[in-house]
Amino acid sequence: MxxxxxxxxxxxxxxxxxxxxxxxxxxxxxxxxxxxxxxxxxxxxxxxxxxxxxxxxxxxxxxxxxxxxxxxxxxxxxxxxxxRSELGLARLARLFAIEFPAALRRHPVCFWLAAAGLALPMLAIGVACWLEPTFVLTVHDAAAVRGLDAMYGDRDEPIGRSGAEADWLMFGHYVRNNVSIAFQCFASGLFAGIGSLFCLLYNGISIGAVAGYLTQAGHARNFYSFVVTHGAFELTGIVVSGAAGLLLGGALIAPGRRDRLDALQHAARDAVLLVAGAFGMLVVAAALEAFWSAARWIDAPVKLGVGAACWIGIAAYLALQGRPRRASAAGASAGASR
Structure with missing residues (x-):
């Protein structure tokens, strides 16, 4: 022995x-x-x-x-x-304070490719519809265009709605719609990333057509004051979802030294973090859209100012939050408080 x-x-x-x-x-x-x-x-x-x-x-x-x-x-x-703390509030705080922005910065190519996939067609179609308003009919049917005039015209009902639905009902509708779009952008990435690019392209064209037409139709004040605040979270969330899909697609196309299944599993770790962060952004966007953006009692300059602050805040959050120095300082202060 x-x-x-x-x-x-x-x-x-x-x-x-x-x-x-x-x-x-x-x-x-x-x-x-x-x-x-x-x-x-x-x-x-x-x-x-x-x-x-x-x-x-x-x-x-x-x-x-x-x-x-x-x-x-x-x-x-x-x-x-x-x-067991992985499912607690501390885990959730860590996800949004450190893991999500850090994971996004590890894949800048996916992020900027997704951003271009949404923004470039949005700008191109927006300019086309602004120069020639009838071009919007190649993207949306006539009934939908008439609905846009009603939703963003000067009337008593909340901006961006076809009726006087309760804010809570619209919040649920916006959450379902936003998450559905984001999930499509993410899940379709399994088709070698092409599906994610297609979803981003489609949504960019749709949004750009609406923006260009309403600008030409004289509804720019109502439309841009409506979208500017929640758009910071919604558009960023959609781009991040598309980036997660491109990350999966890239692992299938170029697995490197790993086999494709192993590369997909490795990429999925960060992709899940990106999707979780995007989901949080889309819920915030839905809340703002339902309770803030649609309100006519808030002046347009106030909405534009708050919207600009949100865009700057989102950019700073994604660029700076969760970096090693910040994370180490947070850990040190937490250790001192204990």
């Missing part, structure tokens, strides 16, 4: 590796992108091995200090592997 000293010598390296991995995992969870996250599969494997070593040590009645060390190590590993 293996002596306790030999047993400890044979497995000491694995125990130290698990201890280091648990320390790094704790730092990563506290401080964010400034620390590299340990490989979950490796941590789980080391944890299972430590459990086996504990069972052997107990069965062979090894010295108490050795058994206690393994008990403490396996308990720490169990708490780290099966922690």
């Amino acid at each position: 293996t002596t306790p000293l030999r047993f400890e010598a044979e497995h000491a390296d694995a125990w130290r590796e698990l201890e280091d991995a648990l320390e790094n995992l704790a730092r990563w969870r506290r401080r964010g992108t400034g620390w590299q996250r340990p490989d979950p599969a490796r941590v789980a494997a080391l944890y299972r091995a430590a459990c086996e070593h504990l069972a052997i040590a107990q069965a062979r009645a090894y010295p108490r200090h050795l058994v206690e060390r393994l008990e403490a190590l396996t308990q720490r590993a169990h708490e780290a592997v099966y922690r």
Whole structure:
């Protein structure tokens, strides 16, 4: 039978590796992108091995200090592997404060390609419909165009609505509509990314046609004051969803050194973060559209000013939030408060 000293010598390296991995995992969870996250599969494997070593040590009645060390190590590993806080408010705060913007910055090509896929056709069709209003009929039918004149004209009903529906009902409608568009932009990315680009192109054409026509028709004040605030969140959310779809498509087209299934699984980790962040933006957009954008009692200059602030805030959030220094400072202040 293996002596306790030999047993400890044979497995000491694995125990130290698990201890280091648990320390790094704790730092990563506290401080964010400034620390590299340990490989979950490796941590789980080391944890299972430590459990086996504990069972052997107990069965062979090894010295108490050795058994206690393994008990403490396996308990720490169990708490780290099966922690329950992943579904709590702290996990949600971490998602939006660190993980989502950091994941988006790791894939700038996907983001800017998605942004171009939405913005370029929007601008092109918008200018075309502004120069020739009848061009809108190539995108929307006559009944829809008449509805636009009614929704954005000067009347008593809320802006952007065909009737006087309650704000809460419209909030639910906007959430369903926004999430549906975003899901299409994301899920269609599995078709080598072409589906995501098509969805972005289609929505850009549709939005641009509406904007160009209403500008030419004399409804620019009502239309732009209506869309400017919630559009910061809605359009960005759609672009981020498209970027997530392009990320999946890119993994299928160019998997690199991985096989395609492994590359898809790897890309899906960040894609899920992007979709979660986009969903949050789209819910905020729906709330603003229902309760703020449609209100006629708020002056247009106020809406335009708040909308500009929202666009600047979104740009700063995506560019700066969750960077290593900021994450480390947040973790340090949290540690000091404890």
